[in-house]
Amino acid sequence: MISKYLIVLLGFNLLTLIFSLSKATNNQDNLISYLIFALLTLALGFLINKVRKTNQTDSNIQTTSNLTWKKLKRNKNAVFGLIIIIILVYISILAPFIMPHDPLEMNWGKTIQKPSLEHWFGTDEFGRDIFSRAIYGVRIALGIGLLAVVLNTLLGTFLGLIAGYYGGRVDNLIMRAIEMWNSIPFILMAIALIAALGTGLLNLILVVSITGIMQFARVIRSSVLGLKKADYVLAAKVMGIPDRQIIIRHILPNCIAPIIVLATLRIGEMILTIAGLSFLGLGIQPPMPALGSMLSSGQQYISENLMMSIVPGTMILLIVFAFNLLGDGLRDALDSKLSN
Amino acid sequence: MESKAILEVRDLEVYFPIKKGLLKKKVGEVKAVDGLSFTLKRGETLGLVGESGCGKTTTGKAIVKLIEATGGEIYYDGREILNMSPREFKAIRPKLQMIFQDPFSSLNPRMTVGDIIAEPIKFHRPQENIQELVEHYLELTGLKKEQLSRYPHEFSGGQRQRIGIARALALNPEVIIADEPVSALDVSIQAKIINLMKRLQEELGIAYLFIAHDLSIVKHISDYIAVMYLGNIVELSPAKELYQNPAHPYTKALISSIPIPDPRKKKDEIILKGEIPSPLDAPSGCKFATRCPYATTKCNNQRPKMEVISNNHQVACHHWKKINS
Amino acid sequence: MLNYILRRLLILIPILIFISLFIFVIIKLTPGDPALVLLGERATEQALNQTRIKYGLDQPLHIQYFKMMENFFKGDLKSINYKQNVISVIINRLPATLELGAAALVIAIIVSIPAGIISAIKRNSVFDYISMSIALLGISIPVFYTGIILMYIFAVKLNWLPASGYGGHIWTTEGFKYFILPAISLSFVLMASTTRLTRSSILEVIQEDYIRTARAKGVKEKSVILIHAFKNALVPIVTNIGNQVAGIFAGAVLTETVFAWPGVGRLAVNAIFRRDEPLVFGCVIFLSAVYVIVNLIVDLVYTLINPQITYD
Numbered sequence: 001m002i003s004k005y006l007i008v009l010l011g012f013n014l015l016t017l018i019f020s021l022s023k024a025t026n027n028q029d030n031l032i033s034y035l036i037f038a039l040l041t042l043a044l045g046f047l048i049n050k051v052r053k054t055n056q057t058d059s060n061i062q063t064t065s066n067l068t069w070k071k072l073k074r075n076k077n078a079v080f081g082l083i084i085i086i087i088l089v090y091i092s093i094l095a096p097f098i099m100p101h102d103p104l105e106m107n108w109g110k111t112i113q114k115p116s117l118e119h120w121f122g123t124d125e126f127g128r129d130i131f132s133r134a135i136y137g138v139r140i141a142l143g144i145g146l147l148a149v150v151l152n153t154l155l156g157t158f159l160g161l162i163a164g165y166y167g168g169r170v171d172n173l174i175m176r177a178i179e180m181w182n183s184i185p186f187i188l189m190a191i192a193l194i195a196a197l198g199t200g201l202l203n204l205i206l207v208v209s210i211t212g213i214m215q216f217a218r219v220i221r222s223s224v225l226g227l228k229k230a231d232y233v234l235a236a237k238v239m240g241i242p243d244r245q246i247i248i249r250h251i252l253p254n255c256i257a258p259i260i261v262l263a264t265l266r267i268g269e270m271i272l273t274i275a276g277l278s279f280l281g282l283g284i285q286p287p288m289p290a291l292g293s294m295l296s297s298g299q300q301y302i303s304e305n306l307m308m309s310i311v312p313g314t315m316i317l318l319i320v321f322a323f324n325l326l327g328d329g330l331r332d333a334l335d336s337k338l339s340n
Numbered sequence: 341m342e343s344k345a346i347l348e349v350r351d352l353e354v355y356f357p358i359k360k361g362l363l364k365k366k367v368g369e370v371k372a373v374d375g376l377s378f379t380l381k382r383g384e385t386l387g388l389v390g391e392s393g394c395g396k397t398t399t400g401k402a403i404v405k406l407i408e409a410t411g412g413e414i415y416y417d418g419r420e421i422l423n424m425s426p427r428e429f430k431a432i433r434p435k436l437q438m439i440f441q442d443p444f445s446s447l448n449p450r451m452t453v454g455d456i457i458a459e460p461i462k463f464h465r466p467q468e469n470i471q472e473l474v475e476h477y478l479e480l481t482g483l484k485k486e487q488l489s490r491y492p493h494e495f496s497g498g499q500r501q502r503i504g505i506a507r508a509l510a511l512n513p514e515v516i517i518a519d520e521p522v523s524a525l526d527v528s529i530q531a532k533i534i535n536l537m538k539r540l541q542e543e544l545g546i547a548y549l550f551i552a553h554d555l556s557i558v559k560h561i562s563d564y565i566a567v568m569y570l571g572n573i574v575e576l577s578p579a580k581e582l583y584q585n586p587a588h589p590y591t592k593a594l595i596s597s598i599p600i601p602d603p604r605k606k607k608d609e610i611i612l613k614g615e616i617p618s619p620l621d622a623p624s625g626c627k628f629a630t631r632c633p634y635a636t637t638k639c640n641n642q643r644p645k646m647e648v649i650s651n652n653h654q655v656a657c658h659h660w661k662k663i664n665s
Numbered sequence: 666m667l668n669y670i671l672r673r674l675l676i677l678i679p680i681l682i683f684i685s686l687f688i689f690v691i692i693k694l695t696p697g698d699p700a701l702v703l704l705g706e707r708a709t710e711q712a713l714n715q716t717r718i719k720y721g722l723d724q725p726l727h728i729q730y731f732k733m734m735e736n737f738f739k740g741d742l743k744s745i746n747y748k749q750n751v752i753s754v755i756i757n758r759l760p761a762t763l764e765l766g767a768a769a770l771v772i773a774i775i776v777s778i779p780a781g782i783i784s785a786i787k788r789n790s791v792f793d794y795i796s797m798s799i800a801l802l803g804i805s806i807p808v809f810y811t812g813i814i815l816m817y818i819f820a821v822k823l824n825w826l827p828a829s830g831y832g833g834h835i836w837t838t839e840g841f842k843y844f845i846l847p848a849i850s851l852s853f854v855l856m857a858s859t860t861r862l863t864r865s866s867i868l869e870v871i872q873e874d875y876i877r878t879a880r881a882k883g884v885k886e887k888s889v890i891l892i893h894a895f896k897n898a899l900v901p902i903v904t905n906i907g908n909q910v911a912g913i914f915a916g917a918v919l920t921e922t923v924f925a926w927p928g929v930g931r932l933a934v935n936a937i938f939r940r941d942e943p944l945v946f947g948c949v950i951f952l953s954a955v956y957v958i959v960n961l962i963v964d965l966v967y968t969l970i971n972p973q974i975t976y977d
Binding site: 230231232234235236237238239240241245249250253254 | 401404406430433434436437438440441442445446447448449450451459460463464504507511
């Protein structure tokens with residue numbers, strides 16, 4: 001069943017690839033988009049292949065991922081969120097190809113214009129098209145947000161695994177260190193760090209990924225503490241399997257569920273955080289379009305062009321909303337499986 | 341001629357500290373295993389029987405070094421293993437394997453059966469043909485090789501135990517510590533698994549330490565039986581002899597409580613008085629004294645040592661002669 | 666219990682030391698010369714040097730650190746920009762933030778807990794559906810966007826309320842007019858998440874056996890909900906509020922920026938921008954201490970409502 005949807009996506013991908021081949025690819029942005037799109041097509045191909053294979057062998061095999069997917073499908077809200085996310089992702093990847101105007105192009109004659117046919121949502125204080133900037137802002141928000149969440153998840157999971165599995169002094173050390181880290185309110189730390197390290201994109205990702213690992217580490221750690229005592233872990237120890245392999249093969253796969261739920265909900269938080277930092281001028285720097293900084297300028301000109309604020313604000317809202325819907329759905333789907 | 345001992349345990353002690361307070365000071369000890377000794381010969385089965393909490397599982401885990409022993413010595417094939425470095429012990433690990441009690445938690449739910457059995461092989465015998473070996477061990481335990489790609493939850497309890505046994509066999513062990521391997525199974529399945537274990541023992545010459553809480557379970561598979569009470573062995577004897585001539589009062593009580601499937605035979609059940617004392621507060625003399633109908637002051641003050649009654653039959657009781665005259 | 670409180674307060678000391686070291690390192694890593702910022706680009710080298718000496722910026726780092734700590738605790742640390750004692754600068758602006766934060770908290774609780782309870786009782790009704798949708802929206806919307814929207818509607822379009830600034834204490838009529846919009850903006854996210862959590866928490870508790878027993882015993886439905894169910898549902902709610910404290914801090918900073926509210930959040934941010942090192946130092950230590958103490962209070966409230974948890 002899943003393969004039907006995937007095949008549709010794959011077809012869409014291929015068509016667009018061929019179509020965009022005709023467009024010039026000298027722009028760096030275009031190149032990135034093209035590459036990501038190509039990778040996505042390949043990934044879809046692999047996924048379809050894998051789904052086909054598992055469906056062939058035995059349709060009665062009820063793996064946990066099958067069960068979860070089935071439950072998730074029934075939750076209309078979650079599916080709705082997922083669809084929005086997919087649409088947003090596609091818009092982001094295709095952004096360079098579908099933007100009506102160059103988001104960086106300034107036009108001094110046409111500043112702060114109200115919505116018109118040429119500029120669907122008007123222009124900002126530099127004459128730049130708001131719509132294009134918003135699309136581009138979504139692209140950057142999603143890209144940076146996802147990257148930051150991946151790093152954050154890796155870090156939190158790693159620390160939680162080590163603390164939970166090895167216990168004792170190591171556990172104490174790691175958890176106390178994380179608590180100390182947590183005792184500075186995040187926003188102050190982020191601002192101070194960015195002020196110190198500079199405002200580049202890399203720094204932003206770095207700062208945002210090292211915050212808030214407490215929740216991750218705690219949840220993973222308590223999962224690991226429980227799993228550690230399972231007989232199959234003891235069996236692996238008796239067989240002489242080294243710790244590293246036990247963690248990767250036995251412990252980690254059995255606590256993936258909370259990781260996925262947390263990570264999905266994290267994405268929303270991350271994007272809000274990055275938007276907030278951009279709003280204060282510390283996040284994504286001009287002239288790169290950032291939804292947060294667009295709101296900041298929008299506030300200044302709110303009487304002249306309301307769209308300057310509404311468009312970026314609603315885009316942020318939409319992205320986070322979709323991820324929250326999906327995260328909620330995942331949590332419900334996985335939780336009931338856990339309590340079973 | 342006697343076969344050589346493959347596993348010898350001498351005065352094994354496993355004490356757990358109790359820590360209280362801010363600084364986690366040690367305020368006492370739980371003496372889970374308090375001076376345990378036995379010998380296991382190649383290809384033989386020693387049944388280790390006792391109530392819950394008597395320390396039998398702890399003994400098993402201490403032998404495979406899942407739990408750290410705090411005293412005593414364990415000899416595997418003549419080599420002392422408790423003081424061995426982890427590196428030296430690595431070479432011995434494959435020889436000392438374990439089967440677990442709960443068929444539902446002894447297999448990783450996210451791995452296929454094939455992967456579960458293959459894991460030890462991949463680690464210890466990577467140069468051999470893994471697929472062949474996996475199929476071999478699976479079929480050895482009575483399952484079909486077509487089931488290799490299935491997940492544990494698709495099997496019944498008995499089948500899962502078979503998978504657990506196959507996994508243990510994959511390392512060619514000489515000794516298998518079976519920690520209540522059939523306690524969680526239906527009675528009809530219990531017999532099947534025990535028969536499987538017997539057959540494997542005959543074919544492969546594996547020695548078993550068969551841990552159980554029920555004397556009737558170990559009857560058919562054990563060559564020798566050791567009865568445990570609160571961290572000590574109170575009686576050790578060849579199986580048949582134990583059921584016919586139990587010497588220790590505790591053993592007698594245990595045997596008398598085994599249900600006899602014959603409504604005509606009247607049973608003289610010995611009901612012990614008192615409660616099992618907490619291992620935190622173990623009595624200083626004979627640990628069974630508080631419940632023993634024959635206890636005297638000597639029993640309260642002095643720990644009885646194991647005395648030999650007859651060939652291979654030992655008992656730890658001051659008054660065994662008087663009780664069994 | 667007292668033991669526990671004392672222990673937690675004692676831990677404050679190493680935490681503060683850690684934070685002070687951490688923030689000091691960060692401050693020193695920050696590019697930019699406080700003297701330059703203060704005197705402007707046209708200043709002569711001599712004037713700059715004098716300023717540097719005046720503020721002790723020429724000393725070796727560890728001496729600077731100890732001097733800062735010493736001065737801070739003596740109450741002698743002076744802000745470069747305000748030319749006043751750092752602590753008094755902070756205390757000056759503290760009431761504004763406290764009023765805002767406390768009010769936001771109260772508003773959030775007053776609205777969200779009843780809403781959550783009603784949603785739980787009338788599960789799947791229209792009320793439930795609407796309140797959950799709004800709540801989901803609430804946790805997805807950035808706090809500064811809420812602020813801007815409210816500002817637009819009530820200040821720009823309708824002109825009922827002033828757009829920004831501070832009008833004195835919030836219990837005065839003037840002060841209240843200035844404070845109502847920022848307070849609502851700040852409370853919105855907490856309100857939304859608490860409503861959701863209250864609802865799910867009560868739903869979980871309602872299914873427990875002891876509720877059935879209470880009903881079977883003939884206890885009135887209202888009392889069942891309000892007393893039995895609610896007390897037990899309170900635990901995750903309080904935990905959640907505790908987790909949100911950091912978010913409230915961040916929200917305060919952003920809200921103060923949107924509404925030009927003269928609180929410590931904006932003070933700290935501006936201090937960092939202006940490289941006012943002593944002020945940054947003081948702010949971070951002070952605010953972190955407040956944060957830790959607030960967490961402690963939350964934990965204590967937690968023990969009050971959950972008799973199972975004891976700290977010994």
